[in-house]
Amino acid sequence: AQSVTQPDIHITVSEGASLELRCNYSYGATPYLFWYVQSPGQGLQLLLKYFSGDTLVQGIKGFEAEFKRSQSSFNLRKPSVHWSDAAEYFCAVGARPGGTSYGKLTFGQGTILTVHP
Amino acid sequence: GAGVSQSPSNKVTEKGKDVELRCDPISGHTALYWYRQSLGQGLEFLIYFQGNSAPDKSGLPSDRFSAERTGGSVSTLTIQRTQQEDSAVYLCASSLGGKTQYFGPGTRLLVL
Numbered sequence: 001a002q003s004v005t006q007p008d009i010h011i012t013v014s015e016g017a018s019l020e021l022r023c024n025y026s027y028g029a030t031p032y033l034f035w036y037v038q039s040p041g042q043g044l045q046l047l048l049k050y051f052s053g054d055t056l057v058q059g060i061k062g063f064e065a066e067f068k069r070s071q072s073s074f075n076l077r078k079p080s081v082h083w084s085d086a087a088e089y090f091c092a093v094g095a096r097p098g099g100t101s102y103g104k105l106t107f108g109q110g111t112i113l114t115v116h117p
Numbered sequence: 118g119a120g121v122s123q124s125p126s127n128k129v130t131e132k133g134k135d136v137e138l139r140c141d142p143i144s145g146h147t148a149l150y151w152y153r154q155s156l157g158q159g160l161e162f163l164i165y166f167q168g169n170s171a172p173d174k175s176g177l178p179s180d181r182f183s184a185e186r187t188g189g190s191v192s193t194l195t196i197q198r199t200q201q202e203d204s205a206v207y208l209c210a211s212s213l214g215g216k217t218q219y220f221g222p223g224t225r226l227l228v229l
Contacts, residue, residue, distance in 0.1 A: 032216060043121075043208060044220040051216060090160065097215065103173050104150065105218060107160035 002027045002093050002101055006108035013081050014116045021076040021111050023091030032094040033074040034105065035065055039087045047089075050074065061085070086115045119143060121221035123209050129227045130199055138194040138224045142211030149192050150218055151184060155205035163207075166192060167215075199228045 003026045013019055025031065032051055036044040048059025055067040065076045074091060091108040095101040122141045130136050142149050151163040162176040166186040177183070181200075186192040196203055206225050210218035 034217075036220070043222040044210075046217065046219065049217055092160075094216070094218075101173075103148065103165040103167070103215065104162040104176070105152075105160075106162070109159050 002031060002095065002106045004091050004093055004106055004108035006089075006091055006111050008111045009109070010112045010114070012114040012116060015083050016080050019076075019078045019081045019085070019113070021089050021091075021113070023074045023076065023108060025072050025074065025091075025093045027072075027093055027095075029096065029099075030067075030069065031099075032096060033065075033067060034092040034094065035059065035063070035074075035076050036090045036092060037087045038090065038110075044090065047076070081113075081115055083115045083117060086113055088112050121209055121211050121219055123207075123221040123224050125224060126222065127225045127227075129229065131229055132201060133198055135195065135197045136199055136226065138196075138207050138226070140192045140194070140209030140211075140221060142190060142192070142209070143213075143219060146211035146213050146219075147189065148212040148215050148218075149186055150210040150212070151192070151194050152208045152210065153178075153205045154208055154223070158205075160208070163194070196226075199226075201228050204228045 005024045034049045035047040050057050050067045088110045090110050092105040094105045124139045149166040153161045164184050165173040169186050181197045184194045206223040208223045210220045212218045
């Protein structure tokens with residue numbers, strides 16, 4: 001069964017500092033990989049996704065993520081955090097067509113980001 | 118707007134009552150998904166529709182939960198005889214090709 005681990009429940013950074021949120025997954029092959037962000041009382045907004053090809057993917061709001069097959073990781077990064085980035089971030093994996101879990105996303109537990117001025 | 122919409126946005130009900138939650142997917146999206154988000158369990162998959170059929174119902178927690186989709190568009194998630202542990206945010210998502218899921222704002226359900 002696929003699983004996702006986000007080791008950091010809560011991260012605090014200063015505005016303007018760099019950010020890296022960790023995500024590790026367990027899956028039999030290379031899954032589809034996603035990062036979503038959720039502000040309080042809101043739904044999930046897609047930040048970026050990886051399907052294949054270039055392992056460094058760019059997303060919205062200045063975020064990027066790097067897929068590392070050898071480490072089963074898909075860490076999210078941003079060079080300079082803004083106060084408006086404070087939110088909860090979710091990493092998710094999805095099975096490719098033909099996979100037994102195709103159609104559903106499996107999410108990590110989320111990382112809450114606090115930004116200090 | 119052109120996004121996924123859900124109604125109601127908030128629902129308070131009494132234990133034992135039935136509730137219906139509605140999801141309107143993005144126009145033209147063939148796949149529709151329901152998830153539940155609760156403090157103790159995080160984000161959990163409930164059910165997935167491709168067109169009007171549900172190839173994967175594996176996440177429905179009990180037979181009190183059911184869902185249907187009509188006309189390849191709107192979906193309704195029904196919870197019968199609600200229990201306090203059903204209190205959660207119910208999120209709906211839709212997808213065009215089955216790869217990327219776009220989420221609605223959710224329905225916050227509170228069972229008293």
